[in-house]
Ligand code: NDP
């Protein structure tokens with residue numbers, strides 16, 4: 001029998017990879033997208049099926065993590081075998097600016113889904129996956145971090161995700177639901193949001209190479225992360241829901257690099273040199289030095305990107321996932337950076353064409 005999956009956050013990076021993965025496995029996939037004033041389906045447009053088509057296997061619904069009634073209605077209609085909760089205000093820095101909204105969508109959003117499953121009497125049918133995060137470890141208490149490492153969240157985002165983590169555990173224990181947390185370390189891809197540091201770097205360097213941008217402003221260059229590929233990580237999300245017993249798992253590569261290492265690796269890939277600047281902005285936030293040209297990218301630190309409380313270092317230990325799920329990442333750091341740089345160079349080439357025809361392309365500094 002064909003299985004039915006429901007994905008919240010289907011328009012995001014992981015949602016797009018997971019939808020594709022489940023469709024390939026023969027699932028019928030339903031996704032929840034929120035209403036936005038511009039189309040937000042770029043990442044899943046290749047999966048789109050016309051609503052008039054018969055026997056569609058990819059179906060989108062309007063809903064919002066802050067709106068219980070829409071979630072209950074969709075779950076009632078879809079009756080999912082598996083529910084993947086990937087929707088979130090997922091930007092750590094933004095969570096300091098919108099803490100209440102972040103708590104509403106990321107913490108209470110998870111509760112709304114779990115309650116909907118219970119209200120609808122689907123506790124024995126619907127398996128639930130919660131997108132938990134290495135940000136829970138925050139100020140790290142143990143190196144490397146594994147399933148038993150104590151949490152110390154360092155942002156409104158991480159605190160909201162802490163609630164979501166424990167409410168998932170609680171519903172599993174209280175109501176016997178098949179509910180689990182995937183505690184995922186950072187994972188990236190060519191469709192990563194442009195304001196996360198990896199994509200910001202590959203996109204900016206590619207644009208600098210083609211003369212579309214002058215320099216790249218970053219925050220903490222010394223932050224260290226355990227970066228994997230999103231395509232590898234969604235397979236684990238699925239595997240976690242195929243076990244006999246629901247359990248929580250850490251998913252990571254077990255290797256760590258700094259933001260500065262990422263810049264160097266991306267520059268190497270694009271055949272560029274980096275000129276590092278301690279600080280290249282004046283008190284008004286304007287760039288004070290002349291651009292360095294296409295083969296050399298200026299990278300400057302802008303304190304605007306510092307966070308009130310930073311997570312300096314994260315390194316995961318994926319031993320349990322390797323042993324129990326038989327899972328391990330397939331993409332190396334070098335391959336990840338190369339793929340992202342290659343794809344962003346293609347987009348920059350497209351933007352260059354547009355510019356050469358007299359149209360403006362956006363130079364974001366976020
Ligand atoms: P993205 O930011 O790319 O995607 C988030 C998704 O959630 C988007 O589809 C977004 O919609 C949707 N969304 C946000 N707010 C709401 C809302 N109020 N109602 C409905 N939908 C909403 O995140 P990723 O794909 O990178 O991450 C997926 C999940 O995994 C997130 O929960 C994230 O916190 C978590 N995570 C991610 C890690 C990573 O390194 N990528 C690591 C660990 C955890 P829209 O497209 O309209 O913005």
Ligand code: GDR
Nearest residue numbers: 090092133134135185186195196197198218219220223305
């Ligand atoms: P993170 O990812 O906060 O780990 O959360 P992000 O790429 O935003 O930051 C990683 C590290 O890089 C430093 N940094 C910068 N970050 C951004 N965004 N922009 C900059 O200019 C910049 N300069 C330096 C940051 O300070 C940080 O230390 C991601 C999200 O996907 C979360 O949803 C997820 O839970 C975690 O990964 C695991």
